[in-house]
Amino acid sequence: MRALILAAVCLLAAPAVADIAPLTPKAVVEAERAFAADGAAFGIKKSFLTWMADDAIVLNPDPTSAKALYGSRPDGKGPLLEWWPVYAGIARSGDLGFTTGPYTVNGKPGAFYFTVWKKQPDGGWKWIFDGGAGADPTGAPARDSEPGYLTASNQKGQYPESASADLAKVEKALAAQAGEDSVAAYRAVLACDARVYTEDKLPGIGCSQFGPALEARPRKLLMSSLGVTMSAYGDLAFTYGAVAWGEGAGFRRGHYARIWQRRAEGWKLVFDELVSIPPPPPPPKVG
Template sequence: MKPSDAAALVAGLAAALVLPSAAWAAPHMASKADPAQVVAAERAFAADGLALGVKQSFLKHSAPTGIVFNPEPQLAQAVYGAAPDGGTTKLVWWPLWAGIARSGDLGFTTGPFSVNDAPRAWYFTVWARQPDGGWKWLFDGGPPSDPTGAAPQDSPVTYARAAARAAGAPAKAMEQVSHAESALAAGAAKDLKGAYLAVLADDARVVGSKARPPASRAEIETELATRPTAVSFSPLGGQASSAGDLAWTYGAAKWTTDGQERRGHYVRIWRNDAAGWRLLFDELLPSPPQKS
């Protein structure tokens, strides 16, 4: 993909991902905001992964604006649509932690996955309710976190608590989240660990390394210590719930390691807590090193 094409795609994705919730969420505002809905969507996706194969299941369950990093943001429908048919890869995954907006139109799930019965890593998926009331994902991709010791399939799912406040409109929420992202980026450019600790929710999860996902504040600090001490973040897109209480964002990341410039992407979930917008989930996904 040419740089100009990539820039146009990112701009289009940003516009497409921020706006739709206002259009489709209103008819479902009265529905119960039960996080079991996104868990059911994830499990249906996983079941189709075995029944239909990777390509067809990912095409079936991804939203028209859904993206993957390949390694740059690309529409999932285009990426999987161009993939060869068939294949015998056995991809199995299951949710262990999930959350949903109070308006019941935006949620997320995460858990371990295996490839051909070999434990591999953890996935992370962002889900959005569609105009017909069903769910499709907006983003799918996770870090190489160690799945050792993860609860097995059909284990109870832990749910993130609901937001304490709501901005009342997705546009207003995204404006507030944009300010939070800018503040985090300014701090992370000098002291990444300190910047994160200042905005993390008390039940936050931070992943990105090959270690198991942190289960405590102390383990989160250990996870943050695996990252570069300073990272430059640039937002690319995202979307807020119609209630303005939950938002997901993604963007580009750049840093230097051993004198070499590295790059990648971040994906986040922001929740509107009593103290303001707090970072509920964050993953840093390095891109493969560029060939010289």
């Protein structure tokens, strides 16, 4: 009898996703476009503060409270920052998503942004991470183009805690292999419909185009996780962390930001960006 009761409790507590149809990322695309429209109309400070969650972070150059950073900026519109989504994804549970696309500054091409969105208790969307890498925007889709969509996961629900534990193992294995051969490490976990952003390189979109974006990265990377946000059904996750490479005068560091999707074959990487922190300027010459 006790076993039957426990089984019933587990069934009631499990995420009920078997009958949930996969969603499209239109909600996060609409949120991104509204955010961008406010940016053009009201400027960077007001629009970013309006659309960010209270616990949102940015890289400046280390993970920093976005609210504190933008709240301390002077009022005024500032430079004209414009951006538009060309690719987006959403969790099967409809509570976590992302968009990415090119941006311009005062009409001049910049690079690519990457925004992670989370649904709020009131049903609206706020961003929890705003970043991007200096990937070459040459050939990026135009502003009025229809964004591409990541195919939603078809996996049944999993407790966020157990999903996070499984993903932590995958990230640990990736980090261990990246310490010896980062290209092989990434190729082992990248989905063939993934996107890879590396500074000064065209985005690696799909298996046949990962090469230049991956090979431009340091061969040996030391990685450490700093945070993870898991969807309610354990099918989509945002992770970020620190990276370092080189020795002595050549030592450098930076950060990664990723989107993982749980598929039939396990967790697969569907978005990855590597952002390096510029080295400090050399000390002034004496004498």
